[in-house]
Amino acid sequence: MRFEKLDLNLLVVLDTLLATRSVNRAAEKLFLSQPATSLSLRRLREYFADELLQSVGKTQVLTPLAVELVKPVRDVLLQVQAITRARPSFDPATSVRRFRIESSDYVISVLLSDVVRRAAKLAPLMTFDLRTRGPQTSEHLEGGEIELLISPEFAMVPGHPSEPLFEDGFSCLVCAQQFSERESLTANRYFASAHVGVEWGSGRVVTIDARLIATGSRARRQDVIAPSFTLVPELLVGTARIATLPTRLALQMARRFPLRVLGCPIKIPRFIEQVQWHRHQERDPAITWLRSLLREAALALPAEQSRAARRRRPAKRKPTRTAGNRQG
Known part of the structure; x- marks a missing residue:
């Protein structure tokens, strides 16, 4: 099918070529032969009067026009996908999504x-x-x-x-053997202690608390950086280190490991996951x-x-019984 003299089937090939920047990888992703993908690229070059992909050394790079086409071509295909998935009803019991x-x-x-x-x-x-x-x-x-x-x-x-x-705040997670059950954490001890931090991904994405503390006047010494939250308990057990974690996660970990949850002695704003x-x-x-x-x-x-927070909450005092309110 053609629109404005463009074979619309070529849009799928173009989208994949722009994403992979490689005829071979595009062919694999589209389950096409390499010659068929090369032919499609030649037709696209003729239509747009542009090379689209250019060789620079051993790599392929997008031309300026190709860079401009990346988003609109992807948007068109996403809109087509939305149209094909539009149904008057949806049955999760039979869906294979x-x-x-x-x-x-x-x-x-x-x-x-x-x-x-x-x-x-x-x-x-x-x-x-x-x-x-x-x-x-x-x-x-x-x-x-x-x-x-x-x-x-x-x-x-x-x-x-x-x-x-949902909304969450921050608490400190520590080894139960290093911190007594009724012990609280002061700001001085917090900043004097070693910490287990979390950074993940090849770009070393940092956590919310690390971003906020980095803007303050006192530095936190992180002598262990974990690549995920789920590895933190193993790095805390048997040490005097501290981990600052979302409270819901800290409570979950304390139920599974010999760890204790303490109130965070510094103010870190709450956050909402969306x-x-x-x-x-x-x-x-x-x-x-x-x-x-x-x-x-x-x-x-x-x-x-x-x-720990519930234990520190003062208990409600029972009313004193006097001679006037005694029964019997």
Whole structure:
């Protein structure tokens, strides 16, 4: 089919060529032969009167026109995809959709683990590809490589809809053998102690608390950097180190390891995890259903208050019984 003298089938090839910058890799991704992909590239070059891909040394780079085409071509294909997925009804029990979701492993632990358990009962044929956020996450959402992004507000991708899921604060996680049950943590001890930090991805994405503390007047010494939240407990047990973690995750880890949750002695603002999806998938019934499942799981999250905080709360005093109110 042609539109404005362009064979629309070539748009899929063009999109893949722009993404891979390689005829061979595009052919593999499209399940086409290398000669067929080369022929498509030649036809695209003739239509646009531009090389699109140019050899620079041993690599292929996009021409200025090709760079300008990346986003509109991807948007057109995403809109076509949205049209093909538009259905008057959606049955999760029979759906075979595959959802790709990017978030931190913290969100996977405290929220998505429950979501996939619920989905196993409601939508047994669905599959979930859970990935950790990284430097390319924005491009992944823009390009339709993921269906959902879950992250704090500051990491949202501009131009796409989102909604809040749940709120959390920060607590300190320590080895139970190093800190007594009734011990509190002072700011001086906090900054004098060694810490376990978390940075993930090839671009070394840092956590919210690290970003905020870095702007303050006192430095925090991190002598161990973990590539994920889930490895933190192993690096705390048997040491006097401290980890500053979202409270819900800290409480979860303290139930599984010989660790203790303490109140954070410094003020770190609370944060809200939000879910975001591509603007062209606003009416996708499957994504709408999954968002509702996320909301249900978020509402079912246990309270984030730590046991240590509950112990420090003053007990309510019982009213004194006097001769006038005694019974019997």
